[in-house]
Amino acid sequence: MKHNDLNERMYKEHIMELYKSPNNFGELKNPTHRHTEYNSFCGDEVTINLLVNNAKIKDAKFSGSGCVISTVSSSLLTNKIKGMKVEEIKKLSKVDMLKLLKIKINPARIKCVLLPLEAVMGALR
């Protein structure tokens, strides 16, 4: 039974805790880059606000309405990219996102994981 195998579960405690109180939720006062991405599958919407200075991310925030997975993914990604070079961020991939979440993701939900990354890429484009 999947329920007993904790490794198989998507909604581990660290995920639920972050969903209830995510980091970097909101809007920046003076963003240099901003982009909204949608997921028609579950109706998610993530807006990314970035403050870029000297080709580096000074600050990052996210807003919008999303599912547990996309909210947590947005929180983790905005944390990660703060201080990163834009060039490095552009190299981030699906694998990096899955590493951030540290859970096994059901293929049907990969889109939710990638939504904030797509929004960041869109903002930097």
Place this chain on the structure above:
Amino acid sequence: MKLNNQSVKKLRKDFPIFENQKELVYLDSASTTQKPKQVIKSIVDSYETTNANIHRGIYDLSQKATKKYENSKKIIAKFINTSEKEIIFTKSTTESINLLAYTLPSILQKEKDEIVLTEMEHHSNLVPWQQLAKRNDMKLKFIKIKEDFTLDLEDAKNKITEKTAIVSLTHISNTLGAINPVREIFKLAKKNNSITVLDAAQSIAHMKVDVKKIDCDFLVFSGHKIYAPMGIGVLYGKKELLEKLSPFNFGGDMIKSVTLEGSEWNTIPERFEAGTQNIEGAIALGEAIKYLEKIGVNEIGKWEKELTDYSAKELNQIKGVKIYLPKKHSGILSFNVENLPTHDVASMLDDYDICIRAGHHCNMPLMKKLRISGTARISFAFYNTFEDIDKFIKAIKEIMGKVK
């Protein structure tokens, strides 16, 4: 057969998936039903004992296959109270509706240029008609849904007029479970000489569907929602109308004679069955109906409603759960959980081996009307038990605890 928790547990043994997946709580039968071993065996039997192409072979094996195929049509015809000449095999509800959307224009009167649907149609009974309207410069009208999730009959009276060419609607809503007053609506349509189409995808396995009583011109359903394999569907049509329709697909078996210059069409229903058919699927659909009739479709509907009402009662006791259930409903129940998007509800339940549907259910205009992005939906077949619901309710309570 009387259905109760005990007898259902015995019948469940007919479904190998529950033997192979002991913890499985399958609450998504409106999406597709599980298959009994009688149906699975029929598919294997077809390939192991009577595999040949039908209608063509002189030899005995082909005739055996043809006989089984034709016999299945007789079973289906009897099941919906008609003749096998009026049964056409397609691959699904969707294909049946597309067939109609492409062939009906040839028999429509010119002054009739409106198609009436409802606000609760599955995309499969909406998009093909939208396309027809575009091609033939016709207008779409939608019968409204009231606050209690039932169709507004007064609105139907206004929308169905002498300009109405086609009235097509779902028997049971795949999202809300509402059982629609199709006879009343088709009476209005007939008064106005409109063609009537019934989408029976969600009703065929759950209530008695009698084409004579309903008095519809066409009726469509899919095999996989009635314990049969995927890839087989049915289009019923009144003989006098089918005879007037041009074919949809052209090719082998649908012709009487062919020269290099032209062709003459076969009689109905073969005229609409071009190319090699899903023969084993067609035969297995007959087996599935035989299986279901042994239990009794009315009995099945009663049991599923009992399960739905019990679920509704239990869900209503949980603070933060909203359910969307019309008074006259089948075994489908939509709900939402406060602070938890529907896809997460479904994913979290999956951790408990509980299968439910989440999202817009191919019903985006309905979601817009209800001002929600989606619902979580449970739907029953006769093989579900009270234990399934208890496990589901316990899991819902647990996952709601996680977001508090």
